[in-house]
Structure formats: C-alpha cells, structure tokens
Amino acid sequence: MRFQFPIILLLVILLFACKQNPSNDKKVKVIATTNIIGNCLENMLDSHQFSVQSLMGPGIDPHKYKASHSDIKLLNSADVIVYNGLHLEGKMSQILEKLSKTRQVVAVSEAIDKKEFILVDSQAGLYDPHFWFNLGLWRTALDKTVKQIQKWYPNIDFEKANKYLAEIDSTNMWAKSQLLDIPEDARVLITSHDAFHYFGNSYNIQVKALQGISTVSEFGLKDIVELIDFIVGNQIPSIFIENSINPKSINSVIQGARKKGHEVALGGELFSDALGDAQNPEGTYVGMIKYNVRTIKKGLNHD
Ligand SMILES: [Zn+2]
Numbered sequence: 127m128r129f130q131f132p133i134i135l136l137l138v139i140l141l142f143a144c145k146q147n148p149s150n151d152k153k154v155k156v157i158a159t160t161n162i163i164g165n166c167l168e169n170m171l172d173s174h175q176f177s178v179q180s181l182m183g184p185g186i187d188p189h190k191y192k193a194s195h196s197d198i199k200l201l202n203s204a205d206v207i208v209y210n211g212l213h214l215e216g217k218m219s220q221i222l223e224k225l226s227k228t229r230q231v232v233a234v235s236e237a238i239d240k241k242e243f244i245l246v247d248s249q250a251g252l253y254d255p256h257f258w259f260n261l262g263l264w265r266t267a268l269d270k271t272v273k274q275i276q277k278w279y280p281n282i283d284f285e286k287a288n289k290y291l292a293e294i295d296s297t298n299m300w301a302k303s304q305l306l307d308i309p310e311d312a313r314v315l316i317t318s319h320d321a322f323h324y325f326g327n328s329y330n331i332q333v334k335a336l337q338g339i340s341t342v343s344e345f346g347l348k349d350i351v352e353l354i355d356f357i358v359g360n361q362i363p364s365i366f367i368e369n370s371i372n373p374k375s376i377n378s379v380i381q382g383a384r385k386k387g388h389e390v391a392l393g394g395e396l397f398s399d400a401l402g403d404a405q406n407p408e409g410t411y412v413g414m415i416k417y418n419v420r421t422i423k424k425g426l427n428h429d
Contacts, residue, residue: 153177154279157204159215160188161401162258163234165411167208170272170287175279184403187370189341192217201225206275211235212243212255214399216342230278237270238263244323246339254339256398259325261298261415265291297412298328301419305329312426316357316365318376321398325418331426336375350375354382357390364393364425370400393425 156171156178158164164180171178181197182188188210193201198221201207209215209222211233225231235243235257242263244254258264269291276282313330315322319337326333336353337345357365357379365380367373376392383390396418402408408417 154205155179155203156206156208156275157181157201159191159207159209159218160399161186162399162411162414163208163210165401165409166264166268166290167272169290169293169411170268171275172283172286175281175283182400184400184409185369186400187341188214188399189216191215193221201229204229206278207231208271209233210255210258212253212257213340214255216340230275232271232274234264234267234271237267237274244327252339254320254323256321256339257324258411259322259415260328261294261301262328263324265294265298268294293412297415301415302329304419304423305331308423308426311360312363314360314362315422315426316353316362316379317396317398318366318368318371318373319398321368322396331422336379337371341371345375350379350382353379354386357383358386358388361388362390364391366393366396366421366425368396368398369402370398391425394421396421 153174154176156167156176158167158178158180160182161180161184164178167176168178179200181193181200182191201221202225207222207225207229209218209231212235213219215222222231235253235255238257240253243257246252246254257267269287272282272284272287276284308331314332314334315326316334318335319341320333320335320339322331322333322335323339325331334353334356336349337343356362365376367376373395380390380392397408397414401410401414402417407413
C-alpha cells in the first residue's frame with residue numbers, strides 16, 4: 127500500500143507530459159534526400175501537419191552519397207520520401223526503388239516533362255539533374271510535388287506553399303536584374319563540376335567545368351590542361367570552387383594559368399549540390415541562390 131501513491135502520481139505526471147507535448151508521431155513524416163529539397167518542402171508544408179527532415183546535410187555531395195544503416199532506418203520510418211531523381215542520388219537508386227514498394231516515394235523531377243531538362247547523353251538517356259538552378263522549372267516541380275503529396279494527405283493548406291512559390295518567382299526576377307550588367311565577354315562561369323548549366327541558360331552565362339555533371343566521373347590531366355588553355359586564351363578573370371567538392375583541382379587550374387602568365391582569381395565559393403549551414407543565409411534554397419548570384423556577379427565583374 128505504501129507504494130501506491132507514488133505510482134499513481136507517476137502515471138498522472140506521465141499523462142500530463144503526453145498531453146503537453148504532442149509528439150511528432152502524429153505528423154506526416156517527410157524525408158527528403160538533399161537539404162535543397164528538404165528546405166523547400168519545409169517552406170511549403172504546414173509544420174503542424176508535416177515534419178520534414180533531410181538526409182544529406184550541408185556540403186554533402188549527393189552524387190557520391192551512400193545511405194548508412196541509420197539512414198535506412200530513418201527512411202523506413204518515413205511516410206513520404208522525396209528525392210531529386212535524374213540519377214542525382216546515383217548510389218541510392220536501389221534503396222529508393224525498394225522503398226517505393228512500401229512507402230510513398232516521389233521524385234521532384236517526375237513532375238517535369240523530360241524535354242524540359244538538359245540532355246547530356248541521348249544514348250544513355252542521361253539528363254542534367256541540377257535543375258534547381260532553373261528557378262522557373264524548380265518552382266513548377268515543387269508545386270506539382272506538393273500536389274502529389276496532397277493526393278495522399280488531402281488537407282494541405284496551399285497558402286503557405288503558394289507564398290513560397292511567389293518568393294522563388296521574385297528571387298528569379300531579382301537574379302535576372304542582378305546579373306544583367308556583367309559585360310558580354312565576362313559571361314563565363316567556370317566551376318569544379320558541371321552543376322550550373324541550368325543557371326547559365328537562365329541568365330545567359332556560358333558555363334564550363336573541370337568535371338562532368340556527376341562528381342563520380344573521373345577527370346584527368348588533359349581536362350585540366352584544356353581548361354587552363356581556355357582560361358588563358360579568353361583572359362577569364364575568376365573561377366569558382368563549390369561547397370560540396372574538394373577545391374584542390376580548381377586550385378591547380380589557378381596555378382597552371384599563373385605558370386602561363388595569366389592571373390585568374392578565385393571568385394569565391396558557390397553552393398551547388400547542397401545548402402550551407404542552417405544558421406547562415408545560404409542555409410536556405412532562396413538564400414543559396416542569392417548568395418551564388420552575388421558571388422558570381424562580384425567575381426565576373428572583377429577587372
Ligand atoms: Zn552535382
């Protein structure tokens with residue numbers, strides 16, 4: 127009898143605690159592969175109804191990313207899994223395929239007609255996956271992805287989603303106006319890997335990179351020499367490193383150009399396949415676009 131009171135008290139406390147903390151268990155659990163997708167969905171889905179998590183953190187290269195045991199556990203606990211597709215998460219394709227049999231899995235790229243994408247290899251049916259740098263295309267894909275999620279969870283409030291899509295539209299307009307005054311002959315963007323073709327097409331900037339559209343592909347001395355010759359021949363003022371890629375190769379290009387008598391500056395770090403740290407402005411999709419636009423504008427206007 128002596129122990130009855132504390133046990134009852136404990137139960138009351140537990141009940142009270144449960145009532146005070148409505149857990150995430152009641153929310154629809156959405157797992158995004160990249161933090162670019164995760165941040166966009168966070169901004170579109172009501173946080174009372176959905177919890178959104180990203181698998182890949184700041185600076186993580188999605189081309190090379192392999193899911194760990196804890197990732198697989200997390201993915202198995204999701205209600206909805208959203209990924210980019212177009213082979214961006216190349217090392218995760220088998221796991222995503224397997225998960226699609228038991229979970230609601232959607233690729234953001236599925237929402238877009240293939241002809242809108244940049245075709246890289248027609249024989250292999252390979253498309254450039256970095257289409258978040260075409261803001262018009264990306265906002266359409268996000269809109270359709272959320273509408274797909276709405277088919278599964280019909281009570282989505284679209285006000286938040288529409289507000290965010292309008293923010294992407296205004297960011298696109300702002301980017302266009304910012305990049306307008308880069309002189310014609312300086313409109314060349316050189317980076318580590320080919321992530322910026324959609325960006326280049328959107329804002330009329332020629333894009334060249336050391337490595338192809340996937341960081342998985344190798345590049346050799348020949349690629350470095352060719353890029354150095356291009357930089358020296360065209361008197362390119364600046365080239366850029368990327369947050370998800372080792373800057374070593376770009377630094378060797380800078381040194382190679384110097385040996386040939388041309389000083390090419392490091393224009394700064396661009397955010398390509400992953401956002402920056404969450405506490406920084408480039409830790410959001412819109413913030414990342416703005417940061418890149420400012421960095422490119424400053425780097426290419428260098429004299
Ligand atoms: Zn990439």
